[in-house]
Amino acid sequence: MARILFSGGKVFDGSGADPVAADLVVEGDRIVEIGAGLHGPEQVVDCTGMTLLPGLIDCHVHVTVSDVTIKSRVENPFSYQFYQAAQNLARTLAVGITTVRDAAGADLGIKKAVEDGLIPGPRMQIAVSMVSQTGGHGDGWMPSGLCLPLGVPHPGRPSGIADGPAEIRKVAREILRAGADVIKVATTGGVLSPTDDPRHTQLTPAELEVLVTEAAMQGRYVMAHAQGTEGIKNAVRAGIRSIEHGIYLDDEAIELMLANGTWLVPTLVAPVSVIRAAQAGASVPESAVRKSKEVIEVHVDSVRRAVAAGVKIAMGTDSGVGPHGTNLDELPLMAGCGMSPGQVLAATTSSAAELLGYGDQFGRLATGYRADLAIVAGDAYELNHLAANVSQVWKNGQLVARDGQLV
Template sequence: MSRTVFAGGSVFDGTGAAPAEADVVVEDGRIVDVGPGLDGDRVVDCTGATLLPGLFDCHVHVTVSEIGLLPRVQKPFSYQFYEAARNLWTTLKLGITTVRDAAGADLGIKQAVDDGLIPGPRLQIAIGLISPTGGHGDGWMPSGHCVPLSLPHPGRPDAKADGPDEMRRVARTLLRAGADVLKVCTTGGVLSPRDDPRHSQFTLEELDVLVTEARMQGRAVMAHAQGAEGIKNAVRAGIRSIEHGIYLDDEAIELMLVNGTWLVPTLVAPVNVIRAAEQGASLPDAVVQKAREVVEAHADSVRRAVAAGVRVAMGTDSGVGPHGTNLEELELMRSCGMSPADVLVASTSSAARLLGMDGDLGRLAPGHRADLVVVAGDAYDFPALAGNVREVWQDGVRAV
């Protein structure tokens, strides 16, 4: 097989070490060597650039492109799948080569990427959002109409559950449909107009059943969790990651440290709800008010979690905000006390560890899959990073 050498640049290897001058050699889709003065059959000139591992976004919704109520009911059902193809391509162009879809994408979308039918980041999928009746994932409106972000269909079964037995059935149904991870709402949320982000949803008994079902199939659980009590219920049940974490208290942070629970902050999500409202999106007043209320509490919670040493992985909730703006999250993470190197670690090797992919992805190291991003200028200049992405490679093949 021919060897490709990425030569003349600096390398951020994903460990948190400062970028250092080095070459990277790729053969048969894998990195085979990293170091100075390497050679190969083909040279990619990286002079003046920094090489990063392929980036991760651990919380996206690729079938969601806008959050206003009217577009949801006006678009033909199948339109979401074409939007998903566009959203995946838009995300890949940022250097994000792996995503975890937190409800919406089904097995067909994942397989279309895996088979090369459409370009995009490789996917882990949750398929559905497990919610109780009246919970964050229940799209019921006072009119009696139900307008969820994602309608059930044969590849995306209904995920509402009440009680341990229904939780078991829904978990097994989603796993049968191809879920790589199960996602559950343990609190209310911002986009659900008739619940409160601080209030808990699901009992510990229900969550224990969910985690047991997931573990029997070698899967993890991620929790939409914003209020402190719902966060603590999720952690006590053994859920692997807390998504959002808006109202963390000291006990929740301590529990996360003791249990090794991950935080995926999605700091940009409430900011994007406010932006959407300002741009005329058809959102209930209660949703916009909640978004305005949570922004500062959210940032404060993440600051305290970071200072305490909670494990953090990058995620954006893209779909709530525009796909293609994902890298805005990096500067928000830095504003919460993370060093630039730690932000990139959270977006590479730490994210890979959260997703169980750290043996293959997240680092520029021999044996790892050759996902590489060539970035002009300063890789720590996060506001400029999206515009500085020169090339994106997946498994040793140039994708962008």
């Protein structure tokens, strides 16, 4: 196997400690040596003036969603989303993100296409569909009586709409059968759904407990779209692993998360992206724009208090709501909630890997870990410029992108 020496740069190991000058050797798809003044391999990558980061991880994307307008859902042919997904995955990989968790939309075929090398992209965990009650955040029913979900059900993406423990159990098993690595559930309303409110509580504790049980029996876990306070608490009490968004956290919710070791994936950029799209002229529903404006300030305050309390944070963007390839816009927003640059990068590497169950494989630059690298010019702590400074992306020991373009 070829040995590659990355020489002359600094290394951010993923732990949150500041970058230090070091060389790194990759053999095959693994990191085999880290230290100062390494020599030997014939292939040398000059990293002078650059910082080596672990491959970045986004814990909340929707690769089959490319915009949130009703127009696109009505006018695009059904299969168009899969070709867009290939483009979205490529754009995500090119900015240094080598692993993603798709939070509903991507089916097993998309994941397998990446794994088999048919299309370039980050490795994937998939939720397939989102479990939601009738009239809940995942129900695409419109006041006109038409149903326009973000993800139309198909044989590889079963409907997630269910009510009551028995229906919830059946739907969970169907989603797991379809290849889900994680079950996603909506325990509150949302910004984009037209008939509910982010503060509304959805599904009962008994329904949520069924999901956690079914996931655990298959060695899986549950992630919750949870924005309102009571829905967050219900999710945490039920044993759900991560709270996505977490807009309306109160002190009790934060204490429960700390006591249960629950993760927070803030997706701070999501409501910002809705407003940006509307300002750019996209036909975003007025209700979504209004709710986005209402939640931004309280969202930041909630995340700031969670960070201060020591809640475990992992990076996620809700990309699809915003453009794929702009994922790193989330990082300065996290810093604005009181996280140091080192903490932000750790949340985007080692912490994200731990949340996804990959903590012993990805997210760190250490011997034995998978050789996923994002090499950035200059100071990696300049989070506002990180995306523009990504010079090279390596996945499994192979160069996959240079200067924002796939190779």
